[in-house]
Amino acid sequence: MSHLSFLDPEHVAPIRNLNLRAKLIVEGMIAGLHKSPYHGFSAEFSEYRPYQTGESARAIDWRKYAKTDRSYVRLFEDETNLFAHLMIDKSASMGFSAEGRMNKFDYARTLAASIAWILIRQRDAVALAAFDERVSTYLPPRSTNLQLKNILTVLERTVAGAPTRCGASIDRLARGLRRRGLTIILSDLFDDPRDIVQGLRHLRFKRQDVLLLWVIDPQERDFPRHRTYHLRDMETGRTLLLDGHTASRFLRDGVARHYSGIEAGCRELKVDFAVIETDEPFVHALLRVLQTRRRLC
Amino acid sequence: MLKTFGFLEPAFLWALTFLGLVLLVHFLKRPRTLRLMFSTLRFFDESAVAANRSNRLRRLLLLFVRLALATLLVLLFARPFIKNDPLRVIGDPQYEVFIWIDRTPSMEYRENDLSIGERARLLVDSLAEIRSAAGMFLYDHDRREFVDLEQARELSFSIRHAPAAAPLQQACERAVGSSKRPAFLIFSDFQSATTGVLVEIMSSEAMKKVPVIGTALTPKKPWNAAVAGVSGTSDRETVIAARLVTSGKRGFSGSCIATIGTIRMPPFPCTLSSGIDTTVTMTAHRPGEAGWGSVTLRGDDPFAFDNTGHFVFGRSEGFSVLIVGDEAENYPIAAALRASEERRKRAIAVRAPDAVISGACDSADLIIVNGYRNVARPLEMLQNYRGSKKQAFIVASASSDSAPHAEAHLLHRLSIDAVPKKTDPPLNVALPDTISGLWRGFPSMRVAEARVYEYADGLKGTPLLLLTNKKPLVVATSDAFGRPWIVAATPLGVTSANNLCETGFYVPFIDRLVRSARSALEGRNEAWTAGAAIKNPWYNSRVPARLLGTDNTLILQLQQQPSFVVELPGVYTVVPPAGTPYLQVVVPDTLESRLDYRLPAADRWTVVSPQELFASMEGRGRSLWRLAPLLLLGLLLFSELLLRRGKQR
Incomplete structure (x- = not known):
């Protein structure tokens, strides 16, 4: 996979055009694989069912008719339109980056664009919801190329900047869902784990397969200890002066507790949960998403 | 505060700049502050703030501990001292220390096989090793001046007489005159006689501003025979x-x-x-x-x-005894004296008070007053003035039915106010010792037979014999003229106050009283005291008198010197310019055997133990600096603990 290193976030970041960025990632990924990822979303034969009156005659498998003298309709899995919801967190905390890395929001929207690009290309209906305290932007699911364009445009225009209420936003989105589908959430999940799990529970209730991606900067897991930090909360503006030892100890412990809380909820709800750090190459991250999706299917 | 302290090694204070290095390292190692917009502070609650505060405090504490460690280390090398601590002068090289070791006989007191004097000498040697011997002087008792300690190395400790005040004072004044910064260091057991002399010398005008440090070598539990x-x-x-x-x-x-x-x-x-x-x-x-x-x-x-x-040996012609009082009552006393071993040497006369004449009183060596009703005039006169002859007295308390007033009259002269006291049941005699040849082997049954029905309570003096109720039966004392008096609490003759003369105890009892009186009398001959100045009787005589040892070696020629000193006790032969040679006893100084110790008053003197002196010399100070190594260790442990806690976090 070394030839894909040019698809690392640091190399992709200078590319401003999200469409180009997503295309580059997806095409690059496909080029690196010997097997088409489309199969991953499965345009494979599923089963035969008897033809019913009123259906389009184009659906009849004529070869089967020739052999059996009965009319059958051939069903493919990918023919069932997938309703996928991409939820991206655009709270202020997602704007965090350290040591020159791509910030979390930028990373998340790149990943979201790539996923949308793949889904639209296989004619799945993709919806986009950007949220902070609430769901501020929502594009209903469509499977057209125009939808992809719209999604990319929205993602490009969205900036991170408000406080987070991740749990409440997920819950809010879940209320509006009618059909079974896939929901992919990209967020730093800096909210009360109980609220988040509550939101996930609501999604699961609405028959959603949920893929929860915790996008996190490596420095959000641990601090270098040889420094003193004058910290300012990007969402609340609260400031704090901490030495490296104390900051590191409390951050490590806090993140571990937070992760445990969410992970336990996900396990209970059978929600796929993955942590993606912003220094991870996009291709890796995308593959993890696709493999998760295959498992779901 | 700074004026209070001085340093024996001030050069080491430059090392205090090391503190700057400690500060520099601390501040260089201090983590730089990074301003950071962070995604969330939700993981940092109040306990994080508290932990951070405690961490900062710990770092500050660590800095202080490091600074304290460095300071303490430097101070240990710089050897601080308290300026107003008089002991500093001993360690201060700017001072010249004049050392005087007491060489009176009391310094021969031995503890742990080492006499106090030898110990003092060893202490001086140790002192010279700690402080350079330069600027230290030791008093040479022979040359009577302070000599350089290097030259005095060979001087050993030997007993000399009591401190001769005049030469010592002159030597001290010469030392003060020749030195810019003199200090005196005195090693002594501080027997009160020596202390008196030293205090007087050190209080003179010339010595008033000179620091004097006394090192007390007084035995802890002194005893002597x-x-x-x-x-x-x-x-x-x-x-x-x-x-x-x-x-x-x-x-x-x-x-x-x-x-x-x-x-x-x-x-x-x-x-x-x-x-x-x-x-x-x-x-x-x-x-x-x-x-x-x-x-x-x-x-x-x-x-x-x-x-x-x-x-x-005393005169072989014996001595005369005059017994004054009721004759019938006193004949048993005379009989007892004649029955005793020394009867041939005794001229014994029994006289009634009225029959006593001045001549008899004057010529008697021992006058026994017993059973009297009034005091004879010649006796009263004798009591009131000192004759040329040395005499001793034995006076027995009268019984209550005889003449209490006369007894009071006699005893009052001796400041004794005894009260006649009857006792029922009667008391027995308790012998005060078991070693006397007189009493040894004396059957206790016989002593138990001796009963006392009446005795004078309140006798004062050295008890020679006690009653079974611990009250003295016989005491020895002396009058204003220094003549020995032996006072018995009960009549000695035939009396209803006791039954002594009816028992076998009586003869040795009377004999013992007489011997004690005579012993006291002969003990007061004109013996010379070793080490004390003796007036020369042959001063400026044409022909010198000679003082010879027992082996006839010449010790001294006595002619021009107004006084002389004999160092060692013993028996010497005096050969006067005219007349026959005679033997002369030189006795030890009894003042030295008294174990009467008295430290000088603390107003001008600083009196310390040898341990305190050496602690001060070694820069450990008298109290606090002794704890410095412990303090150092404590700080090291504390800093280690702080570092460990920091690492654990």
Whole structure:
């Protein structure tokens, strides 16, 4: 996979055009694989069912008719339109980056664009919801190329900047869902784990397969200890002066507790949960998403 | 504060710049502050703030501990001292230290096989090793001046006489005159006599501004046994009476050895409890032809210089006894005296008070007053003035039915206010010692037979004999003229106050009283005291008198000097310019055996123990600096703990 290193976030970041960025990632990924990822979303034969009156005659498998003298309709899995919801967190905390890395929001929207690009290309209906305290932007699911364009445009225009209420936003989105589908959430999940799990529970209730991606900067897991930090909360503006030892100890412990809380909820709800750090190459991250999706299917 | 302290090694204070290095390292290692917009502070609650505060405090504490460690280390090398601490002058090289070691006999007191004087000498040597010997001077008792300590290395400790005040004062004044910054360091046991002399010298005008440090070598639990006086008589047989005294915390256990000339008599075992003042009598069935002798105590005694008493045999013609009082009552006393061993040497006269004449009183060596109703005029006169002859008195308390007023009259002169007291049941006699030849072997049954029905309570003096109720039966005292008086609390003759004369106890009892009186009398001869200045009787005579040792070696020629000193106790032969040679006893200084210690007043003197002196010399200070290594260790442990806690977090 070394030839894909040019698809690392640091190399992709200078590319401003999200469409180009997503295309580059997806095409690059496909080029690196010997097997088409489309199969991953499965345009494979599923089963035969008897033809019913009123259906389009184009659906009849004529070869089967020739052999059996009965009319059958051939069903493919990918023919069932997938309703996928991409939820991206655009709270202020997602704007965090350290040591020159791509910030979390930028990373998340790149990943979201790539996923949308793949889904639209296989004619799945993709919806986009950007949220902070609430769901501020929502594009209903469509499977057209125009939808992809719209999604990319929205993602490009969205900036991170408000406080987070991740749990409440997920819950809010879940209320509006009618059909079974896939929901992919990209967020730093800096909210009360109980609220988040509550939101996930609501999604699961609405028959959603949920893929929860915790996008996190490596420095959000641990601090270098040889420094003193004058910290300012990007969402609340609260400031704090901490030495490296104390900051590191409390951050490590806090993140571990937070992760445990969410992970336990996900396990209970059978929600796929993955942590993606912003220094991870996009291709890796995308593959993890696709493999998760295959498992779901 | 800074003015209070000084440093023996101030050069080391430059090392305090090391503190700057400690500060620099601390601040360089201090983590830089990074301003950071962080995604969320939700994981940092109040406990994080508290932990951070405690971490900052710990770092600050660590800095202080490091600074304290560095400062303490530097101070240890710089050896601080308190400027107003008088002991500093000993360690201060700017001062010249003049050392005087007490060499009076009391410095011979031995503790742990080392005399106090030898210990003082060793301490001076140790002092010279800590502080350079340069600028230290030791008093040479022979040259009577302070000499450089380097030159005085060979000076050993030897006992000298009591501090001769004048030469010492002159030497001290010369030292003060020649030195810019003199200080005196005195090693002594501070016997009160020595202390008195030293205080007087150091209080002189020339010495007033000079610091004086006394190092007290006083024994912790002093005790002593001494031969306080010896007398010997020799006729057909030799009788030696030695007065033994114990003082201090312990008694004495050993033997008493009498020597006549060069012939030693068998050891006489003796055990004395503490606080004893008793007379041991020893007899030999051969005359003391040598004319002199000695009595020595052999045994464990830390203070042995006074364990030998020398004597010259007394007159062989005996002495006369005058018994004054009721004749019928007193005849048993005369009979008892005649029955005793020394009867041939005694001229005994019994007189009624009215029949006493001045001549009889004057010529008597011993006057016994007993059974009187009034005081004879000649006796009263004798009591009121000192005659040319040395005399002793034995006075017995009268019974209540005889003449209490007369008794009061006599005893009042001795400042004794005794009250006649009847006792029922009667009291017995308790012998105060078991070593006296007189009492030894005396059957206790016989003593128990001796009963006292009436006695005078409140006698004062040295008890010679006690009653069973611990009250004195006989005491020894002296009058204003220094004459010995022996006072009995009960009449000595035939009386209803006791039954003494009816028992076998009576003769030795009377004999003992007489011997005690005579011993006290002979003990007051004109013996010379070793180490003390003696007035020269042959001053400016044409022909010198000679003082010879027992082996006829010439000790001194006595002619031009107004006074002279004999260093060692013993028996010497004096050859006067005219007349026959005679023997002269030189006795140890009894002041030195008293164990009477008195430290100088603290107003001008600083009196310390050797340990304190050396602690000060070694820069450890007198109290706080001794704890410095412990403090250092404590700080190191504390800093280690702080570092460990920091790492654990």
